[in-house]
Amino acid sequence: MTDWHQLGAGWTQGGAAVLLMLQLLGPAFWWWQNRSPDRVGGAISALKAQWLVFVVTLWIVAPLLVIGQTEALLICWLLAGSMLLRGIIELHLCLITHSWKVSYGLAHDALQLVMTLAGLGWLITLGAPTWILFLLVLTASTVVTEIVFVSWFRTATAGPEEAIYFVPGNSEFKKINKRTAWLFLPQFTLFLVALLGALVGKEA
Template sequence: MNPSPSPGHLKPLLWLSIALLALSAATFFIIQNGSTAPPGGHVAPVKTAWLGTVLLCWYVYPALLLADRRLQASRGLLTIFLINMLARALIELAMMYAWHSWHPWYGISHDLFSLLLCLILGAKTPAATSLLRTYFLAMAFLFAVESFFAWYMMTHISSEQGPVFYVPSDPAHFTLLLSTGVIVGITWLFLAWFTRRWLYLPQPA
């Protein structure tokens, strides 16, 4: 069996993933706002940034962390988290674009479940991989934020053209969009700190 990638190999994979996500987010923004009645409604630039950021946090980071052989003691915890998120992606995408049955309450329910799961995973993180405890706690915070965003969308945004999945660029939502931008900035500061610590973790004795 080939050994898991070392941090030296994971770093370019991370940067490549960030670049691809940025390109995908820009493409999504252009397509979503390029028609008068897109599925899910128009989306604000800062909400696109939020979507790209949580995709990075919830899918790319756990996948790369799982590939780091130094975190062997926590592979089971990372696997549980990643399976939870992959199941969410498959089910929600089908509900939104195939079955047309998605409702914000589904998102809120999974957000709260995932928040609790992250707290449990953080508590179960071995001392040998204690940096992951910080990651799980940060993800719990993001799920709390995402649940609030889903509630806001459910109670403040509607459209006669169909279900709404995103917050548009509208002065009526200025406070929410500003808050979203601040949280995105804070999240990227955390990711910069976490990545620096993670990629230079000492090898276990």
């Protein structure tokens, strides 16, 4: 394998293909969420829809599909389990009780970041392979980005108190969506490169 192929070495070709195909849910969710003006959560921009699918894939599905040493799997499962539990609770509070608060998400984001960095530090001392270090660095980076996005969301929308969970794509939010692209697209590109490495690296 060449160096960049190592970024996706923790996934099988089948796992990488699944992660790639899941990215198609971004446009699908954007279309579905914007079909009805009364949809819970409000309208969403195409960028925000793709970001949501990307981070759900990265934070939950990608860690569950990795193969490798026991220590790396332990960290992956711990982080994925934490996000999966948060997702279940958040969906219930958003869709059923309508009692989700931004502060809940920020508190968990902070916890997730600490866990990710602790796991990263531990695996570095163990001489862990490149792919798991890359995955954890990208995870930490996206969690920080999500915290930034939430701060923008709080100042620009009515927020969860009025069942608004997304930033729409209209001209009023053009600046936020543009800044979103600056932070989101480089990280998304790195993820796609890693998946491509997993797909072609086995023959390289």
